Amino acid sequence: MYVARHACHSQHFSLFFIQSSIAPLPSSPSVAYTNVTHPVPELHQSERSREVLELGERYILPVYARPPIVLDHGKGSWVWDCDGRKYLDFSAGIAVNALGHSDEGVTEVLRAQSSKLLHASNVYHNEHAPALAALIVTLTQREGGLGYPTGTAEPTSTPGAKVFFSNSGTEANEGALKVARKVGKDRGGERKHEIVCFEQSFHGRSLGALSITVNAKYQSPFAPLLPGVRVGKLNVLEGLEDLITKDTCAVVLEPIQGEGGVNAAGVDWVRRVVTRAREVGAVVIFDEIQCGLYRTSSLWAHSAWPVECHPDIVTMAKPLANGYPIGAVLLRDSVAETMTAGTHGTTFGGSPLACAVGHHVLSRLSAREFVSHLTETSAYLAGRLEQLPRWFPQLVGGVRGRGLIVGLVLKEEGHPSRLVELARERGVLLLSAGKDCVRLVPSLTVTREEVASAVDVIESCLTVLMGGR
Structure with missing residues (x-):
């Protein structure tokens, strides 16, 4: 049984959890609440x-x-x-802090490399960018993705892929769009420039990335945006041939949409999308900025999919350096070959410091024991959350996502933001996503006990919401 007690004080509040056992999944709501106050008094500042x-x-x-x-x-x-208040962070810097806050290993790499060489620009080589690029490619070869099947025994002698480093996910997506536009011209001339994206997507806020981020609230104030963008619907097969045409140079999608509501693309739908893109010579881009790099318990969200569902380009960023700014574009050689000296660039991307941290972080995330731990923890989280639609059928519509990118679907408008607020008042940081979803993206180091504590608080918040109906 779980007992949660929330105490509010004039200076701060604290959150206590008393647990007799966390091994079995309860068959009914497991939290007895005492001293729950609502609304929580205004916080002392x-x-x-x-x-x-x-x-x-x-x-x-x-x-x-x-x-x-x-x-x-x-x-x-x-x-x-x-003010001394303590929070259990299930937002992780918006799925960034994969190794958690103030990780000692990351801190030491930052200290050591910054005292050696902080920045030199891409006018010169540095030792860490090639090492990180090689790690990204060889892990993909070993664990599946970008055309490599899962379980490849040994990396091939020829890399078969290239990496470009940027400073953020938005910049990675901008770079991928530029590559696709150039490949389109190589394959079909000036007409082959259209880009296909999908509703509820989020790819960034610069003008190019914003043009394929299908949300009127984000786009309307800055129109007109990039021309030649066509919008489809996630997991809808009807009309794909008319959507993706001989004039399409790129098809962009998130295997699991993060900001849009933790919506997963179906593998059969992806197969049809990729097949159609191949038929017309369009480049397929998977934005795995939020769902990639082990957040789903595999290197890429698409790693376990058949190779015919794999992209030509993968973009990444958020967890790669645990909060130090970095992004990257992973490209098959068949599309990378279009890019030559001067066709793209960046002042800060691929810096010695960013790549040294990135290599350290990715080496740890890919360790077998680490992946085993997060697989077990994410399974426990899924088991706890799956009880909520049964316990709160009037409020909870279901659970979406995979691994440690999970969305709790709420039935009433306004409840996602209210649940986030209630949880924060009780010492747990969550995120909303889309119109109907509360998103849980904790650090990949999160423990089973911390998962239990977070879900206990979510249950308490749902109880409060139920009382307000």
């Missing part, structure tokens, strides 16, 4: 917090809607604000 918030309001462009807390430090799956 220290003078330091008020100063930071006021300074930000005065000088920072107000493009973020943020709660009035100032984070100060973190460790593992936990963060503390300037």
Whole structure:
């Protein structure tokens, strides 16, 4: 049995969990709640917090809607604000902090490399960019993806793929679009320039990436956007031949949509999309910025799919350096060969520091024992969440996602944001996604005990929402 007690104080509140056992999955709601107060009294703010918030309001462009807390430090799956409040972080910097906060290994690589060579630009070679590129390619060969079947015994002697380093996921997607446009011209001339994307997608906020991020709220203020973009519907087969034509140079999709609501692409649908793209000579781009690099318990979300469902390009970023800015584009040689000196570039991308951290992080994420741990933890999370539609049928519509990118679907408009707020008041940080979903993307190091604590709080929040109906 789980017992959650929430205590609110004038200076701060704390969250306590008493557990007698976490081994079995309960058959009914497992939390007995005492001293649950709602609404939680207004949080105390220290003078330091008020100063930071006021300074930000005065000088920072107000493009973020943020709660009035100032984070100060973190460790593992936990963060503390300037007023001493402790939070269990199931947002992980929006699926970035794969190894958690303040990881000692990452800290040591940052210290050692920054004291040696911080930046030199791509005018010169550095030792860490090739090493990280080789690791990305050889892991893909070994674990499946980009045309390599799962379980390839040994990496091939010829790499078969290339990597371009950027500074973010948005930049990675911009680079992939440029490659696809150039391949399109090589294969079909000026007419072959159209890009196909899908509803509820999110690929970034620069003008090119925004053009394929199908959300009127994001796009409308900045129209007109990139011309030649056509929009389809995820998992809808009807009309694919009219959507993807001889003028299409690129088809872009997320195997699991993150921001759009943790919506998974069906493998049979992907097979038809990729087959159609191959028929017309279009480049297939998988945006795995949020769902890739072991968040689904495999290297890529598409790693276990048949090779006929694999892309020509994979974009990545978020967890690659555990919070230090980096992005990357992984390309099959057949599309990479179009890019020559001067066709693309970046000042900061592929820096010695970013790539040294990236190599350290990816080496640890790919370790067998690490993958085994996160597979077990994600299975426990799925088991706990799968009980909620039965316990709260009026509120919860289901669970979406895979591994440690999971969405809890809520039936009523406004409930996702309200659940995020209630959970934060009780010491757990969650994210909303799309119109109907609360997203859980904890650090990949999250423990079974921390999962139990987070789900206990979610259950308590759903109980509060139920009482407000």
